[in-house]
Amino acid sequence: MTGPERDKYHHGDLKTALIEASEGIIREDGVEGFTLRKAAKAAGVSPGAPSHHFNGTRGLLTALAIKVFKHLEAELNALPSSGIPAQDLRTQALGYVTFAARNPGLFRLICRVDLIDFKDPDLIETSFDALTRYAHAAAAYFGHDAPDLHKRVFRPHMASAMATAHGLAHMVIEGRPALLLDTPDPASTFIETMLPSVLLATWPD
Structure with missing residues (x-):
């Protein structure tokens, strides 16, 4: 996680933000439209954050x-x-x-x-x-x-x-x-x- 991300999120906040971002994407585009990159962008974090915190797409x-x-x-x-x-x-x-x-x-x-x-x-x-x-x-x-x-x-x-x-x-x-x-x-x-x-x-x- 980058410095700005550490400042923005605390404890479980980042995980929650990624879950909520993923929910929004799937509501809008369905499971077919979901990617980790989209989830990271929607949550405002680095592209590697979802994999780091959830061990990839399956975990998230x-x-x-x-x-x-x-x-x-x-x-x-x-x-x-x-x-x-x-x-x-x-x-x-x-x-x-x-x-x-x-x-x-x-x-x-x-x-x-x-x-x-x-x-x-x-x-x-x-x-x-x-x-x-x-x-x-x-x-x-x-x-x-x-x-x-x-x-x-x-x-x-x-x-x-x-x-x-x-x-x-x-x-x-x-x-x-x-x-x-x-x-x-x-x-x-x-x-x-x-x-x-x-x-x-x-x-x-």
């Missing part, structure tokens, strides 16, 4: 992915709980798809196993925490125990529930609703008017 994007998963966790945890398993599962799935629609670039990032380190302990824990409410809703609906972070067991019902929401999320961010709806904002119209019926057909009361 993993740190950003952790932030995104925390954002997802906050949104899903804020959704109402009815105590009715089917309704709660539909609510969680709707929230998951809505999050993807509002944050398409960041959502794509957390799905890219080639760009982030899915073996990073912090990422593992944060990604698990992000989907805890969803997992509990799915487990209650199917009559199974909720997943345990420390017991990596394949659960077909959870895979099915996750695949459903995940597939719908990708369908929305890839623009598929435009094939069904002739509205100014097909994605929002789909989420508001059609998705609840799709989820009800998938997980009826």
Whole structure:
């Protein structure tokens, strides 16, 4: 880090600045438009700063992915709980798809196993925490125990529930609703008017 950078940033400030800069780039240009050089320029630091502090692109994007998963966790945890398993599962799935629609670039990032380190302990824990409410809703609906972070067991019902929401999320961010709806904002119209019926057909009361 150069002298001016040391004066400008203290302790974790530089890392935070680089993560925030990376988030801005991906929101604007998607993961395809991200480079370490762009992140450094946006943060106002030297081109070598990202590699020095995050050991390269993978490290920086993993740190950003952790932030995104925390954002997802906050949104899903804020959704109402009815105590009715089917309704709660539909609510969680709707929230998951809505999050993807509002944050398409960041959502794509957390799905890219080639760009982030899915073996990073912090990422593992944060990604698990992000989907805890969803997992509990799915487990209650199917009559199974909720997943345990420390017991990596394949659960077909959870895979099915996750695949459903995940597939719908990708369908929305890839623009598929435009094939069904002739509205100014097909994605929002789909989420508001059609998705609840799709989820009800998938997980009826």
